[in-house]
Amino acid sequence: MLCQLHPLEINPKTGEPFLRLGAPYQNIILTPPRQGDQSVLIQHMNDPAIYRWLERPPVPYLPEHADTWFQIVKKESDATLEFLRKSTQDFPDGPLQFVDTCPVRYLREVKEDGTDVILGDVSFRRSPFEEILDEVERKQMQEDNAKKQAGDPTIQYAIGDWLAASHHGRGIMTAAIGLLMAAWAIPRMGVRHVVAHTFAGNIGSNRVFEKNGFVNRGLFDNGKIARGERKSDNIFDNLPALAAPKPTDLGSELDRYLSTDVERVTNPIGWWNECRKLFPRLSCMAIDYLTIPEHLDAWAPTIFLLILLVSALASYPYPDLTLVILVILTFPFALYLSLQQSQYIWPDPFADEAYPCSVSPPD
Ligand SMILES: CC(C)(COP(=O)(O)OP(=O)(O)OC[C@H]1O[C@@H](n2cnc3c(N)ncnc32)[C@H](O)[C@@H]1OP(=O)(O)O)[C@@H](O)C(=O)NCCC(=O)NCCS
Numbered sequence: 001m002l003c004q005l006h007p008l009e010i011n012p013k014t015g016e017p018f019l020r021l022g023a024p025y026q027n028i029i030l031t032p033p034r035q036g037d038q039s040v041l042i043q044h045m046n047d048p049a050i051y052r053w054l055e056r057p058p059v060p061y062l063p064e065h066a067d068t069w070f071q072i073v074k075k076e077s078d079a080t081l082e083f084l085r086k087s088t089q090d091f092p093d094g095p096l097q098f099v100d101t102c103p104v105r106y107l108r109e110v111k112e113d114g115t116d117v118i119l120g121d122v123s124f125r126r127s128p129f130e131e132i133l134d135e136v137e138r139k140q141m142q143e144d145n146a147k148k149q150a151g152d153p154t155i156q157y158a159i160g161d162w163l164a165a166s167h168h169g170r171g172i173m174t175a176a177i178g179l180l181m182a183a184w185a186i187p188r189m190g191v192r193h194v195v196a197h198t199f200a201g202n203i204g205s206n207r208v209f210e211k212n213g214f215v216n217r218g219l220f221d222n223g224k225i226a227r228g229e230r231k232s233d234n235i236f237d238n239l240p241a242l243a244a245p246k247p248t249d250l251g252s253e254l255d256r257y258l259s260t261d262v263e264r265v266t267n268p269i270g271w272w273n274e275c276r277k278l279f280p281r282l283s284c285m286a287i288d289y290l291t292i293p294e295h296l297d298a299w300a301p302t303i304f305l306l307i308l309l310v311s312a313l314a315s316y317p318y319p320d321l322t323l324v325i326l327v328i329l330t331f332p333f334a335l336y337l338s339l340q341q342s343q344y345i346w347p348d349p350f351a352d353e354a355y356p357c358s359v360s361p362p363d
Helices: 038-045 063-090 135-147 172-189 203-211 247-258 268-274 280-290 296-314 319-341
Strands: 017-020 028-031 106-110 116-126 157-163 194-199 215-226 229-238
Touching: 017 172, 028 116, 028 172, 038 063, 038 116, 116 135, 116 172, 157 172, 172 203, 172 247, 194 203, 203 215, 203 229, 247 280, 268 280, 296 319
Parallel strands: 157 194
Antiparallel strands: 017 028, 028 106, 106 116, 116 157, 194 229, 215 229
């Protein structure tokens, strides 16, 4: 049976799902929120080394703020985990189902005695489109973005993070974001477009995004006021759909495809077209191959010469007939070529949507 929590591991003692950071951070895991986390959140959210770079948490951060926040994130994580557990029963042979959030978001440092402490938080949410200045347009974009089904590659996500000041500058957040993008956001949420906003001067956060391949679109002032101070933002944009696919990304898509049942289909091009959201890169490749036209253009001069030769030989005693036979034989051939040229015979299946059909091969 395919476990829909993949690639999360399960703590054998508590049954809690988690993701472990790679070396040299194996003692750091990402887990769902836990009852009791509130007191540690209060401590960190009242630390100026953290809150001065965050826009939303109120200062001072009071127990009621922590409680409200905790209810929201716990509910969201629980709902996603429940959906995935149910999907394990509903789709025992796969494919893996898309979700629109990451159920493991809190970074915890595991001590030698097995206990752990909260170190930080990484969250993915649907983008608030702060970079759109016109309020009506921004609202419309938020609504359109919110309506899209999990896994839709056109959804724009936003990412947010913080880390305990005691652990800054050790490469932990760079590793955590890299892991979450590769292991969860891209394969399990279908994320293809995620933006991050960092306040001007937040060099550490800028570096984290740069080191994870995000591109700084530059400093942007939308009149934002945070705690009485006017703030401008760096906007970091990550567009993997436009970049070469990472081998991990391709691998997971291939794994998902190979885990599906074999189906008899009469129209393979139609099947791949229907599955393009599930297998965005494989479907592009399959459609590219399945729709390769015969290379008539390369054969065209030869066929034309043959027609000319046949008509000349056939009408040898009557030269005027050559022209008539030539026109009769050439007309269907010319029509066929022009239809092919206008893509009438092989229409572009993605013509009406922006899908990453032409991706360059991985490095
Ligand atoms: C931003 C934050 C999450 C980064 O986490 P982190 O684990 O310390 O980051 P990393 O160690 O992975 O990488 C930090 C990079 O920034 C650099 N850096 C950190 N602080 C810096 C500073 N004040 N000046 C210059 N560079 C700095 C580090 O040298 C490192 O770059 P390098 O690898 O090129 O040497 C953490 O500093 C934090 O929680 N800050 C407060 C909250 C916050 O800013 N959240 C993000 C909101 S957008």
